[in-house]
Amino acid sequence: MSQDRSPFDIAIEQFDNAVRYLDIEPGIADVLRQPKREVTVALPVRMDDGSLRVFTGYRVQHSVAMGPSKGGIRYHPNVTLDEVKALAMWMTWKCAVADLPFGGAKGGIICDPKTMSRDELERLTRRFTAEIAPVIGPMVDVPAPDVNTDAQTMAWIMDTYSAHAGNEQLAVVTGKPLGVGGSRGREEATGRGVMITAMEALRARRMDLTGVTVAVQGFGNVGSVSARLLQEAGATVVAVSDSCGGIYCPSGLDISDVLRHKAESGSVVGYPGTDSITNGEVLEVPCQVLVPAALEKVITGRNVDRIQAEVIVEGANGPTTPDADRVLFDRGVTVVPDILANSGGVTVSYFEWVQNLQAFYWSEEEVNARLRDYVTRAYREVQAVAEAKGVDMRVAAYIKAISRVVQAVTLRGV
Numbered sequence: 001m002s003q004d005r006s007p008f009d010i011a012i013e014q015f016d017n018a019v020r021y022l023d024i025e026p027g028i029a030d031v032l033r034q035p036k037r038e039v040t041v042a043l044p045v046r047m048d049d050g051s052l053r054v055f056t057g058y059r060v061q062h063s064v065a066m067g068p069s070k071g072g073i074r075y076h077p078n079v080t081l082d083e084v085k086a087l088a089m090w091m092t093w094k095c096a097v098a099d100l101p102f103g104g105a106k107g108g109i110i111c112d113p114k115t116m117s118r119d120e121l122e123r124l125t126r127r128f129t130a131e132i133a134p135v136i137g138p139m140v141d142v143p144a145p146d147v148n149t150d151a152q153t154m155a156w157i158m159d160t161y162s163a164h165a166g167n168e169q170l171a172v173v174t175g176k177p178l179g180v181g182g183s184r185g186r187e188e189a190t191g192r193g194v195m196i197t198a199m200e201a202l203r204a205r206r207m208d209l210t211g212v213t214v215a216v217q218g219f220g221n222v223g224s225v226s227a228r229l230l231q232e233a234g235a236t237v238v239a240v241s242d243s244c245g246g247i248y249c250p251s252g253l254d255i256s257d258v259l260r261h262k263a264e265s266g267s268v269v270g271y272p273g274t275d276s277i278t279n280g281e282v283l284e285v286p287c288q289v290l291v292p293a294a295l296e297k298v299i300t301g302r303n304v305d306r307i308q309a310e311v312i313v314e315g316a317n318g319p320t321t322p323d324a325d326r327v328l329f330d331r332g333v334t335v336v337p338d339i340l341a342n343s344g345g346v347t348v349s350y351f352e353w354v355q356n357l358q359a360f361y362w363s364e365e366e367v368n369a370r371l372r373d374y375v376t377r378a379y380r381e382v383q384a385v386a387e388a389k390g391v392d393m394r395v396a397a398y399i400k401a402i403s404r405v406v407q408a409v410t411l412r413g414v
C-alpha cells in the first residue's frame with residue numbers, strides 16, 4: 001500500500017479485506033463503509049492579541065449500532081475530514097473487538113496548539129463544544145483525549161456541555177482529571193493493555209515475560225508505561241526511543257531511571273551506559289518483543305526483513321503497513337494489531353463512563369482487574385478466529401469486530 005493513500009481509503013481496504021471472510025448482506029456492508037454523521041463547524045475565537053480567527057473543527061460519528069459513539073478529539077495542523085473519518089471507523093472496530101457497548105467517532109480541529117496560549121485553547125475548546133453540543137452527549141457520542149488534547153481539555157468540554165444542558169453531565173467525555181469524574185488507572189490503561197496482550201501473545205508461543213527481551217519505539221504515554229509494566233512483569237527492556245533518538249543496552253535498562261533522565265534532560269538519549277541508536281534502529285535490535293508506540297507506518301516493506309522480534313505489539317495506531325504484515329505473517333511473527341493491543345485506553349474510558357453514570361467510583365485495583373479481564377478475553381477471542389480461519393491477528397480482529405457490529409445493525413433493522 002503506497003504511503004500516499006488517504007487514511008479513509010486504507011480504512012475501507014482493511015474493512016473489505018475482512019468482509020470477504022464474512023457472509024454479510026452487501027447493503028449492510030455499504031452502511032458500514034460510510035460514517036453515519038459528519039459535522040463541520042466554523043469556530044471564531046478571539047486571540048490574545050485582540051484579533052479574531054476562525055478555526056475549522058470536525059466531529060464524525062461512524063456507527064452507533066453498538067451504543068453511543070466514542071472517540072477522541074485531536075488538535076493538529078494536519079487534521080483533515082478524511083483522516084477524522086478513518087479514525088472514527090477504526091474506533092468502531094476497536095470498541096467492538098473489546099466488546100464495549102459503544103460505536104465509533106472521532107473529532108478534530110485544524111490548529112497548531114504549540115503556538116497557542118492556554119487561554120486561547122480554552123476559548124477554542126469551549127466554542128467547539130458549544131458547536132457540537134447538539135450531536136454529543138452521554139447517550140449520544142462521548143469524546144475523549146487524542147493527539148494534543150488532555151484531561152484539562154476534557155474538563156473544559158464537560159463544563160461547557162453541562163452549562164448548556166443546565167445540569168451536571170460528567171459522562172459526556174472521558175479522560176477527565178480525577179477531581180471531576182476521571183477514573184483511576186486511565187493514564188496507565190493503554191500501556192497496561194499492551195503489557196497484557198504481550199503476555200497473551202507469548203503464552204500462545206509457550207513463553208512468558210521472564211527474561212524476554214523487549215524494544216519500545218516512543219517513550220510517551222503508551223511507550224513509557226508499556227516499558228515500565230513489561231519490566232515490572234519480568235521482561236528485560238533493551239532499547240527505547242523518543243523523537244530525539246534511541247538508546248540500546250543488551251543487558252537491560254532501568255526504566256524508572258530512564259524516565260527520571262528524560263524528565264530532567266528532555267530525552268532518553270544520553271542515558272549513561274547505553275549506545276545511541278536511531279529511531280529506525282530501535283525496531284531492528286535483537287529482541288523477542290517489539291512495541292512500536294510512536295508513529296504510524298514505521299514497519300514497512302523496506303525494513304521488515306531486518307526486524308528480529310517474534311512478537312510485535314502495536315501500541316501506536318497503524319505502525320505496520322499491509323506489505324510488511326504479509327511478510328511477518330509468512331515468517332510466523334505474531335503481530336498483535338492496534339485495535340486489540342491499544343484497546344486498554346478506550347476500555348478504561350468505558351469504565352469511567354460507567355462510574356460517572358452510577359456516581360460510584362472504583363479503586364485502582366478494581367479498574368486494573370476488570371481491564372485485565374476485558375483485554376484477555378478480547379485477545380483469546382481474536383486468537384480463536386485467527387486459528388479457525390487461518391488468518392493473521394489483524395484480519396481476525398476485524399472479522400470479530402465487524403461480525404459484532406453487523407449483528408447489532410441486523411437486529412436493529414433499518
Ligand code: NAD
Binds near residue numbers: 218220293
Ligand atoms: P505521546 O505524545 O505521549 O508519545 C509519543 C512518543 O513518540 C513520544 O515519546 C515522542 O517523543 C515519540 N516520537 C515522536 N516522534 C517520533 C519519531 N519520529 N520516532 C520515535 N519516536 C517519536 O503519545 P501517546 O499517547 O503515547 O501515543 C502514541 C501512539 O499510541 C499514537 O499512535 C496514539 O494514537 C496511540 N494510542 C494512544 C493511546 C493513549 O491512550 N494515549 C491509546 C490508543 C492509541
